[in-house]
Amino acid sequence: MDGFDGRVLSLLVVLPFAAAVALILWPGDEIRPMKWFAAGVALATTGLVVWVLLRFDYTDGAQYQFISETGWLDQLGIGYDLGVDGIAVAMLALTGIAFPAAILIGWNVDARSKDYLVLLNLLVGGVYGTFASLDLFFLFFFYEIAVLPMYLLIAYWGSSTSFRDFSRLKEYSAMKLVLFLVAGSVLIWIAIVAMFVESGLNTFSLIELQTVGFDESFQDWTFPLLMIGFGLLGGLWPLHTWSPDGHVSAPTSVSMLHAGVLMKLGAFGIIRVGIQTMPEGAEAWAPLLLGLGAVNVIYGSIAAMAQTDLKYVIGYSSVSHMGYVFLGLATLQTLGVTGAVLQMFSHGVMTALMFTLAGAIYQTSHTRDIGILSGLAKAMPVGAFFFAVAGFASLGLPGFSGFVAELLVFLGLFKTYPWIGALAVVGAGITAVYTLRLMAKVYFGETDPRWRGLPDLQLNEKLVAGTLALTLLVVGLAPFYLIDVIRDGVRHIPAVAG
């Protein structure tokens, strides 16, 4: 593509990195202008995403749009190739919402804010890069970049958990998260180099590799590597244990980005690299993904029910909700996969909202113990309202985006694996139980005099919560636009039937 359309993705990817460099070289120690600068950059990336959304042509059959190709290393056939399909566009939209939200919520961070903003920008640059890459090398490159800043972000700005007989050091959580994810990327890496050699095309271009049609036996051993490696970042059971620990230890804005966007990289990788290049492998291993996804749903929601720490509840609910994504992908049906991608979007927004509210409570009350927190609605009516919105989206109430996404996944499941579909519905029921119980206790329970003077949400929190809640509502009431965009991407995947 020529003109601005050919450069918009590249600009989108480079902008956060350039901002990180600019912040490193920033003269002077005044923090406030840096925060405004970071917010400006975040909004600029959102503007670029909006441009992509507006110009995206979903009537045309072209699979990838906004393509830009730049040779990078001839010897290995690596190109800095960018382009998006409907699935990636939905993910860009999610990131475009979550990034400014995280910067705004991070406004309260006062310790070493400069380093904090640098790392946040690096992380988001990696996320945009992964979603937009059409070259396997660069996809992996950006994927690794997105994961790494997490270590410092959690280990320095995070908080250790210690109440009752349970304790988790933030350094421990940070190291666990990074080592788990990097171990996962070893599996991905093995699959990538194997694909390069097996294809014999001397290229890492995804467009070319997707048309190779690998040997079935090759697909059979490569796909699980991709499924587990990427699935790890998506919180696939039983390799999810890093995820609640990491979410809980991270500072609020990082939890938002992490549960909201980063975990989606995993599911996105399964689609883009796994299912799209290995249709037969995906078919062969779909039952396993289905089984693990079902465990994700049930186990995650039961575990969430047992938690006494507010953030751990949200952390385990993320594990449970990502289960629907895996279930949807495993159907290999247009309906189910579309639902999975919509669930990625919806859960990203919803969980970001939940972490915002949990962060607000923790910041003022300095506790996350559900046993102690009670009847906060009196003191924080606005917070209570938004938590109700997030909670309803989480349990799949009609009118919110979660309902549409889960409905599509259920429909896809009932067409293919009705028993698992039934199980998934049970999971949704458990979600309703713990979400409503949590809401009833923390916000609407007996008012504890300790929390009477608690301040309500601050301006930045209101702004973020309002935007996120509005997104949930808009997508819930008028999901057609997003569904069309996503389905456009999904129906081009050869492995996906119907």
Added chain:
Amino acid sequence: MNVNFALLSPEYVLVGVAFVVLTVDFLLPREHRIHLSWLAAGGLLASAVVALVYRWDTFETLYDGLFIADDFGLFFFVFLTILTAVVVLISHDYVRQHVSQPGEFYALLVFAAVGMVGMAQAGELLTAYVSLELLSFSLYVLVAYRRDDALGNEAGVKYIILGAFSSAILLYGISMVWGATGTTYYGGIAEHLAANEGDLDPTLILGLALILAGLGFKVAAAPFHMWAPDAYQGAPTPVTAFLAVASKAAAFALILRLFTQGLMPALEEWQVLVAVLAAATMIIGNLVAIVQSNIKRLLAYSSVGQVGFLLVGIAALGEVDGGVVIPNGLASEAVILHLVGYAFANLAAFTTVIAVDNHIGTDELSGYRGLAQRSPFLALVMTVALFSLAGLPFFVGFLTKFYLFTAATEAGLLWLAGLAMAASVVSLYYYLMIIKRMFIDDVDESDLLPLRINVPGLSWVLLAALLIGTVGLGVYPQPLADAVGAASGAILPGA
């Protein structure tokens, strides 16, 4: 025989520089001798320029291939002399504080460079051996420079004894190869191996194994790595940097040329051996690094691990398919690229270690607590260097490891590539522990040392250059890859 002695002009310049430095040392008043570093560094770079002018795109040999001037040799000539020049410059502060005879110190480094360029360009075992010994003898003196320090003495003694021992093994191996084949030329050995395929004299095999063991000692491959941590810790830090980067690069240049031009036809015999050596080296180096509490020891084990990665590339130099050896050009390119990337990152790390040592006076990891507060710049450089060594993106190490493991897979060694990737994860753990110390931990309350570290101008420039190189080559590698491609093409035609 018509011998073109002018071909050796760059080497003459190099030797000349060493003698000039030694002589000027006598003539200069004591307080000005420190400036000999500029003379030595300038001379080294001048020799690189002479080499580029004289040897650009040439292929010429002396004495029927005893000495080979080709693109591979030129690449390593330039690379190794630049590395030595950088080491000369980073030792400036150290020499000012600790060395009474700067000329001697710098001249030894230049003599070592002469040995190193010889190793890269030798086409015959004894020439390679003599060059290696020139390097080793210079290093024996340099490693033992801290004469009044117990650790320095231990380092010197260990290094000399094991160095001499390994030289003996190497020489013994060479003699056996000569006995079996009647030649020490790489080309002659290759012809012999190709002619007697599948029916090799056991003496020859034993000789090759001994050569491999001797070289294994020199590059500190497990299980021959025992000397490395002690030598690294006891040697003056600039010398440690030289040991870890330059001498290793030279040894791998020798290995690359020997294995491609000499031993390739016998790939089936040595591939598994090298692969096992690589696996052991990666595992031992990276696992033992975890428990180190001294930064120089940690970097020693980390560089043992890096040697393991490089050996993965050596094992992948070819593939046997239906009894025919198919050379794998990607592998030799990958090894050279990884050497370059490793050199940038490791020099950056060691330059940081030197700066910290000069101001806080310790090599212990505990001295790195709160380094980000003491000097954000040093902490940044160290972080970039460690991430590059761990093979993380944006930094050259990511690309070179990616290249290396792709090459290994190309040669059918996917299991070894997978193991190497897993070893990378382990290495990330101990690198992150250093980063945690620098960024997360606070400076000790009881610590009475100055809070801020001011990096002197020269170190600052070098650190910035190494930082830019580590990032720049990771983001825009094409020109380097082209140069490496030309170098690799000279030793592995048809790739």
